[in-house]
Amino acid sequence: xxxxxxxxxxxxxxxxxxxxxxxxxxxxxxxxxxxxxxxxxxxxxxxxxxxxxxxxxxxxxxxxxxxxxxxxxxxxxxxxxxxxxxxxxxxxxxxxxxxxxxxxxxxxxxxxxxxxxxxxxxxxxxxxxxxxxxxxxxxxxxxxxxxxxxxxxxxxxxxxxxxxxxxxxxxxxxxxxxxxxxxxxxxxxxxxxxxxxxxxxxxxxxxxxxxxxxxxxxxxxxxxxxxxxxxxxxxxxxxxxxxxxxxxxxxxxxxxxxxxxxxxxxxxxxxxxxxxxxxxxxxxxxxxxxxxxxxxxxxxxxxxxxxxxxxxxxxxxxxxxxxxxxxxxxxxxxxxxxxxxxxxxxxxxxxxxxxxxxxxxxxxxxxxxxxxxxxxxxxxxxxxxxxxxxxxxxxxxxxxxxxxxxxxxxxxxxxxxxxxxxxxxxxxxxxxxxxxxxxxxxxxxxxxxxxxxxxxxxxxxxxxxxxxxxxxxxxxxxxxxxxxxxxxxxxxxxxxxxxxxxxxxxxxxxxxxxxxxxxxxxxxxxxxxxxxxxxxxxxxxxxxxxxxxxxxxxxxxxxxxxxxxxx
DNA sequence: TGCGGCTATTG
DNA sequence: CACAATAGCCGCAG
Numbered sequence: 041x042x043x044x045x046x047x048x049x050x051x052x053x054x055x056x057x058x059x060x061x062x063x064x065x066x067x068x069x070x071x072x073x074x075x076x077x078x079x080x081x082x083x084x085x086x087x088x089x090x091x092x093x094x095x096x097x098x099x100x101x102x103x104x105x106x107x108x109x110x111x112x113x114x115x116x117x118x119x120x121x122x123x124x125x126x127x128x129x130x131x132x133x134x135x136x137x138x139x140x141x142x143x144x145x146x147x148x149x150x151x152x153x154x155x156x157x158x159x160x161x162x163x164x165x166x167x168x169x170x171x172x173x174x175x176x177x178x179x180x181x182x183x184x185x186x187x188x189x190x191x192x193x194x195x196x197x198x199x200x201x202x203x204x205x206x207x208x209x210x211x212x213x214x215x216x217x218x219x220x221x222x223x224x225x226x227x228x229x230x231x232x233x234x235x236x237x238x239x240x241x242x243x244x245x246x247x248x249x250x251x252x253x254x255x256x257x258x259x260x261x262x263x264x265x266x267x268x269x270x271x272x273x274x275x276x277x278x279x280x281x282x283x284x285x286x287x288x289x290x291x292x293x294x295x296x297x298x299x300x301x302x303x304x305x306x307x308x309x310x311x312x313x314x315x316x317x318x319x320x321x322x323x324x325x326x327x328x329x330x331x332x333x334x335x336x337x338x339x340x341x342x343x344x345x346x347x348x349x350x351x352x353x354x355x356x357x358x359x360x361x362x363x364x365x366x367x368x369x370x371x372x373x374x375x376x377x378x379x380x381x382x383x384x385x386x387x388x389x390x391x392x393x394x395x396x397x398x399x400x401x402x403x404x405x406x407x408x409x410x411x412x413x414x415x416x417x418x419x420x421x422x423x424x425x426x427x428x429x430x431x432x433x434x435x436x437x438x439x440x441x442x443x444x445x446x447x448x449x450x451x452x453x454x455x456x457x458x459x460x461x462x463x464x465x466x467x468x469x470x471x472x473x474x475x476x477x478x479x480x481x482x483x484x485x486x487x488x489x490x491x492x493x494x495x496x497x498x499x500x501x502x503x504x505x506x507x508x509x510x511x512x513x514x515x516x517x518x519x520x521x522x523x524x525x526x527x528x529x530x531x532x533x534x535x536x537x538x539x540x541x542x543x544x545x546x547x548x549x550x551x552x553x554x555x556x557x558x559x560x561x562x563x564x565x566x567x568x569x570x571x572x573x574x575x576x577x578x579x580x581x582x583x584x585x586x587x588x589x590x591x592x593x594x595x596x597x598x599x600x601x602x603x604x605x606x607x
Numbered sequence: 608t609g610c611g612g613c614t615a616t617t618g
Numbered sequence: 619c620a621c622a623a624t625a626g627c628c629g630c631a632g
Contacts, residue, residue: 287627289613307614309619332615335626360623365618367623374617374624395618400621446620453620520621524618554618554622 049091049193050079050101050108051182076104083108089221091196093129095358098231107232109540113224114196116358117203120216120223123483123491125361133173133195136202147175166191207489216489218583219529223358225536229549230356230366232539237351238372238383238550239560245342245382252333252378267334274327277320286327295320337376345370352383358532362517363525364490366532366552373553383558383602390566392547393605394573394596395556396531398422401441402592403527406585407487408470412463414589429463432456444471445523447516471519478518479511488529488584492521530584530592531555537576545569551602558602566598 079101082088090108092098094115101108115127122135134144145168164187166177173195174181182192207216246256253270257263275281278298284291292306299318303310308325315322346352354370367373375383385391396402401422405413416425427437436452440460443453444467461468477484481496494517497510535552538559542549545565551558561569573596581592599605 285628289628305613307619328615332626336616336624354624363622365622369624371616371624374615376616443620448620451620516620517622524622556618 049196050097051093051189051192051196076101076106079104079108080106091193091200092224092227093132093196094127095227095231098228099234102231102235107543108228110221111224111228112200112203112221113227113358114199114203116223116227117207117220119359119361120220120364120488120490121203121206121210123361123493125359128178129195130173130175130178132199136199137171139171143170143172145170145172145175147179164188164191166195210485210489213485213487213489215487215529215584218533219488219490222529222533222536223364225539226358226366226532229532229536229539229552230358233356233368233549233552234353236548236550237347237349237353238558239386239389240346240350240352240382241384242342242346242350242382244384245346245379246339248379248382249333249338249342252330253338256339270327270330270334274320274323277318277323286324287331292324295324333376337371337379341371350386359490359528363492363521363528364486365524365528365554368552372551377603380603381601385560385600388563389560390563390598390600391550391602391605392559392561392566392569392573392596392598393556393602394559394570394577394594395553396534396577397593397595399527399531399555399592400445400523402590403487403530404445404467404470404523405590407522407526408467410464410466410470411589413467417591420593426463430456430459432459444468445520447471447475447512447519470522474522475515475519478521479515481514484518484522486522486525486529488526490525490529492518492525494518527555530580533584534577534580537580538573541572541576542569545572570596570598 083090083106087109090111092111092113092115095113098108098111098113114129114132118127118132118135119125130144131141133139134141163174163176163181166174166182166188168174177188177192182188203220204217207220210216250256254266257266271286274286275284275295278295281295281298284295286292286295289306293303296303296306299320301314301317301321306324308328311321311325315325345354352370352372354368354372356372357367359365360367383391397420401413402417404410405417412429413426416422416429419425421434423434423438423441426441427434430437430440432440436456439451440453440456442448443451444457444460448454474484478492478494481494483494484492486492494514497507499507502510531552531554535549535557538547538557539549542559542561545561545568547559547561547565547569549557550560557573559569559573574594577592577594581590582588597605
């Protein structure tokens, strides 16, 4: 048996850790409430692909100070195979055994009536007579017993085998097994990201916030006074508007109406061009910026998410429920650019920051197999050769390509859509096919094998016009999900390779942002790590798209502040 | 109190 | 201003 095929199941709950190693068809329990150094030793010596039911095990291991190299994350693979987000053991088990989901048992209230109903069940068997998993077991009955632990681990091994078989069976998706592995290992990365946090200097962050909303108020009265001052600056622009509430879109609309500005909504991009129409417009936009900082990225945000060790922590998910991008809470994925100046490497450390250039059109070239588009990716800036091909300027070419990937049908991009179709017919057909499938409520599967669940509309609920509008939106969603999803798969392969290769440098990935990665490392290893990150992209891209006809590029820099790197 | 709408931030 | 996400406040229904 190959080293990588050795399967070890790690299970963890609040009280401890258990391990079962499965080899050549026989399983034997190594330990229950095993010390974490046993896990670490097994990982170092045997390098198994650990099997986890979910990221919870990885998180538990990380909290115990153990970072294993690779894993098979049953929940992550389930999401890949079947789409959506729900992937608890009972559901995964049922799907793996083709059992009806609506017959899935829920945990019975502990009373005599249900005791009666369950009389035929064996509490020591996690599988009920109807084939479903016992909810009691799914909720932790396996813990603190060597025998039950072994039984629970066997089930995980069984599910793993079913999942592997189904990945192989997916027609026309040869990268599915590879994707399942990297999606699994990305869960280990997420567990570490949540634990480690993003270095952020509290004093600097507070200064940046103060620049927008003033010093930290010491009580609620002061906070209210600051709010009132901000509001007054806007309301003073319009006589008699003192009692209007700027936080209410309807009242903002009437505020604007008083100065002769009639708008269907008050979104920033709509008001942007009207700054000259009346002073209140500019005042309102400035107010909105400050209000955003005050409510979402202000002192309360720091207090809630920035630890005493000056690390910003949020919850990480290896894939969202649709196309499969990573998600993060606590503002880690939508922190205003102005706040990035506070993301500063710790003393004696630097960040290696890298982002993939123009990843979506390059990914489109791979997944569609369009040779003409692949040729364009040889350029550092692929929009340059595309513009030349279309006989248009670069901004127009870029808008057209992005519009095709998002499903835009109006505006400047649509103007050259015909020429885009002529120049890159394979890529355009790929997008159109995805659009059409999704419009018809047919599920899609990404290049790496992720199922994209496409909803449907009940014709009774809406009229014909609304029906078409929803179908069109579904088409745009499907079109984009095929590109965005594949890009997410490539990104995660890159990220987990960086994680694996940079472990010897003591490096820590501290942020993943769709096409960008931030790695924290001791200063003396900065340049080595930067080179490693570039090599990792080459390796990931080659494994993902072996024919090498599409070029991927990364912008890499070694910096002390995140904001120093913005290209 | 929960939820949809509006708004803003990011890729 | 199309695709995706998180997140806050308002207004309304229950």
